[in-house]
Amino acid sequence: MDARPVGAFDSGVGGLAVVRAFRQLAPAERVIYFADSAWFPYGPRPPAEVRKRAFAITHRLLESDVKLIIVACNTASAAALRELREAFPGVPFVGMVPGVKPAALRSKSGHVAVLATAGTLDGELYDRVVEQFGRGTKVTAVAGTGLADMVERGDISGPAIAARLEQLLGPAVGRGADTVVLGCTHYAFLGEAITRLFPSVEVVDTSEAAARRAVDLLCDADALSPGPGGLDLIVSGDRQRLRATMAALGFTPAEQEANR
Structure with missing residues (x-):
């Protein structure tokens, strides 16, 4: 058992598709989701810039003592996943791979x-x-x-x-x-x-596949949380705009539960 939270990030709301799938599979887990909306979108940015943001966000999530990080963004996975794993060998990372x-x-x-x-x-x-x-x-x-x-x-x-x-x-x-x-x-x-x-x-x-991979890693490490589960949001841009978009995308008030 490991009650520490799971971290996840993307440039905006996209990674919440993975977080939603993860929370459905492991409802007792607390997730800290970093929406880097101030730097949205990652897609057209140079890989070095995306990599820099991925490292900055990873450091921030590790300050919250996360036990695993989901790089819930295909662009960030392409630009930084290998380097993140090399730089933080003690941290399990799950990235997005085109299906x-x-x-x-x-x-x-x-x-x-x-x-x-x-x-x-x-x-x-x-x-x-x-x-x-x-x-x-x-x-x-x-x-x-x-x-x-x-x-x-x-x-x-x-x-x-x-x-x-x-x-x-x-x-x-x-x-x-x-x-x-x-x-x-x-x-x-x-x-x-x-x-x-x-x-x-x-x-x-591949949202559910990535979520299932994260759950499998936690199971293998005997690191599933005893609960309670929840969602904490960290937003680098406009927080209220993000919450409004979540509602427009069909996230229920319970799914939008956030303590930060």
Whole structure:
């Protein structure tokens, strides 16, 4: 047993998709979530800048004595996960990996589209995952420019988001892509919109897989908490705006429970 909290971070609300999945799997755990909204979005920033923020946030979370850190952001995982593990060898880190492997296994057409930020698509992690798990599958990279901004405003349905998704994903789907990988945690909130727009397309979201990995690591280390669970928010930007966006994304008052 280990009553210390679990840390998690992202540039805004996106990582809360992973936190929600984690809290459903391990409701007795207390999570400290750092929303780095003052530096949102990470996607177009240089990797060195994202890495610097990841290290700064990690230091802040470790000041709160967290027992595990979820890098709940694909861009930050691509830019900093390896370096974080090297710099903090005693801290378990769980990062986000584009779900190319499950997508390739599920695709009937052999054509997969990966919807992600430029920071993720240009990273070594993405190249390695495609090389390792995408062999024999056509993998089309689709830069989701502007989507994270829309999600950060709570805009996850309606004509504007449908038009943007059609513009971005329509060409790949038209060329035969039957599976879409959500390669940014913000995009986890767009799964329903994508399914409504492209009913024949399967959506792969790795939020639950990352959450389950975190739970498995805690189980292996006999470090599950006896409770009580909860959510603490640390926000580098506008806290009230973040809470308003959480409500727009469907987080209940209980899910928004926060002590900081």
